[in-house]
Amino acid sequence: MHEKFWTRADFEALVKLYIAGKSNPEIAEALGRTRQAVATKGSRIGLYSLTRDELQEPGVAVRTCLNPEMPHLFVSTGIHNRTCADCKKTQVFQAA
Numbered sequence: 001m002h003e004k005f006w007t008r009a010d011f012e013a014l015v016k017l018y019i020a021g022k023s024n025p026e027i028a029e030a031l032g033r034t035r036q037a038v039a040t041k042g043s044r045i046g047l048y049s050l051t052r053d054e055l056q057e058p059g060v061a062v063r064t065c066l067n068p069e070m071p072h073l074f075v076s077t078g079i080h081n082r083t084c085a086d087c088k089k090t091q092v093f094q095a096a
């Protein structure tokens, strides 16, 4: 069975539910997804690597990472946070 495509709205709903303190099974049920999908997608956008404190910041939102080779969604902790932690680590565009 092929996983239904995740839209930006799906990711936003996932982040919102997670911030609200919902568990993985609760989020899966609310979104009509599998627990595995919720775990995988949340991890892909860096959701689970953020602390509870970081997630309480008012600027937290799903944004597009500025990786020029492969723009992708990630959980940003503020309007100035435009590059995900993974891409920062690879230093692909440190010079930019």
Ligand SMILES: [Zn+2]
Pocket: 065, 066, 067, 072, 074, 083, 084, 085, 086, 087, 088
């Ligand atoms: Zn990135």
